[in-house]
Amino acid sequence: MAQLAETYASVPGTERGRGILVAGDAKSGSIVYCNGRSVIIRSLQDPSKVEVYGEHGYPVTVARFSPNGEWVASGDASGTVRVWARNEDRTLRFEIRALSGSIDDLDWSPDGQRIVVCGDGKGSTFVKAFLWDSGSTVGEFDGHSKRVLSCAFKPTRPFRIVSCGEDYLVNFYEGPPFRFKASFRDHTNFVNCIRFSPDGSKFLSVGSDKNGFLFDGKTGEMLGTLSSEDGHTGSIYAASWSPNGKQVLTVSADKTAKIWDISTEGSGKVNTTFSFSDIGEVEDMQVGCLWMGEYIVTISLGGVINYLSLSNPNTPSRSLSGHLRSITALTVAKVGEVVTLYSSSYDGVIIKWKVGSGFLGRLPKNGTINSATYMVAQGNELMTCGMDHKFRRVPLSGDAYTTEAEALDLGELPRDLDVASKCPEIAIVPIEKSVILLRQGTVASSIDVDYVASAAALSPDGDELVVGGRNGKLYVYSVKGDTLTQEAVLEKHRGEISAVRYSPDGSMIASGDLNREAVVWDRITREVKVKNMLYHTARINAVAWSPDSSKVATTSVDSSIYVYDVSKPASARVAIRNAHLGGVSALVFVDAQTLASGGDDACVRIWAVAA
Known part of the structure; x- marks a missing residue:
């Protein structure tokens, strides 16, 4: 059997020109963010503690914890919102098609009974609020004419909802049931983020016009602005209030994060500036942020999670990537x-x-x-x-x-790469109609072939190589000095060879094809050693050997991994199903009992494989 030991999580999915939402649960010290079709829950204190939810059918755009931390609401590019439990089974409680287009933001009411969402309505509905256990709407949200990028629920009574978007507007709604109350047109570009202070007394809007405006949380009256002195010089993508509501964290395309002191009257002045690039790297643009308890984190366009320290604004106290x-x-x-x-x-x-x-x-x-x-x-x-x-x-x-x-x-697109483990100066790279032998990083020899090469492997001692073809055949070559000589052709596969590797002891060859079949060959006799390895339901992407040559693993687009003991029939396989959302693309043994895999979900996983 095999058991998941670790998950090395993907970082938040980012898009240039747009901010992202990173939400938190102060009780558990966890943050939640999205990448592709996955929702990632991660501990800030111990980032190795990772939970992944992958039940959305479309890319997930936003996720938030409920006020009690027991539920998560996540929205995707199809306009669907799913509410699911933070238990081991990730129980789905409710699902609704809230908007006709992508959801950009959502928020819970402080009593945990209602959810407001906003995004691309592809029509006249860009904001919607509903009871999360029934889907019943709790108001009408007129006033926007374009995509709404952010929304927020007032965290205290009386309840209010605010929204902002690509029409440069900040809208204010009273309820429930919620009705349009006022609109503010002070921004001169996209309004990217809007957030209430923890006590609900104020809310802040920030936008691509580099400006931030502060409003009264109960009446919606404008109170003041974030000072332009020492302010951002690029679009402001996101904002997050400090737990005491006296400061605000903002992040910008100018590759800085700033902490603002907010006066009781409702104006902001820069207190601290964090700079992330001195050489103008685009990936250092800051597109997301969160201030939760003692943690102050920002997210860069390149996906780096930065932990900030007020005592040392020059360097993040910790940076996580993936x-x-x-x-x-x-x-x-x-x-x-x-x-x-x-x-x-x-x-x-x-x-x-x-x-x-x-x-x-x-x-x-x-x-x-x-x-x-x-x-x-x-x-x-x-x-x-x-x-x-x-x-x-x-x-x-x-x-x-x-x-x-x-x-x-x-000169051409490589189809594979392998290195002789006992002679690491020798490498082999097949291209479409040639096989290139490299020695010390330079071309030692190259031969043309009359088939289309699709995969290749070198024996551990570098004296033999095998090339897989698009025609489903395996071509074995001897290596003498820099001369390659064809010795044999192995035939059994019924599809293009997609992966091939020698066992570490050099006695066997494992190969896989696009027709979902894997084969283990005896190198000396060139006969099939393990047959009937036909358990995948789609193309095989990779094969990997354990260091002791006792096991071979295969993986596929079908998201499964199979581990075979070469001394036993293929039916005695160990199956790892749903290893990665979207398919498993890479595989390697770390040691005889530990397997690592990577997939389309941008995660790396470590599996303990029983003997």
């Missing part, structure tokens, strides 16, 4: 007794993880945003190749990284 996009490759680096895990994603980010504790660091992109589609760690080097047609060798030293990488232009 993946924003689908995982493309995984590899394990072993230097002495130190074992680390590397993962790459579609947006070109490479993250280093320590099994047992999580995030260790983020590898610079080396001037490219292209993903490392294939990645192998050997010794003190990380070798990658990807969509920019380049092969790179990145030297690693302890926990430090270098941006210097030897790049070799392959």
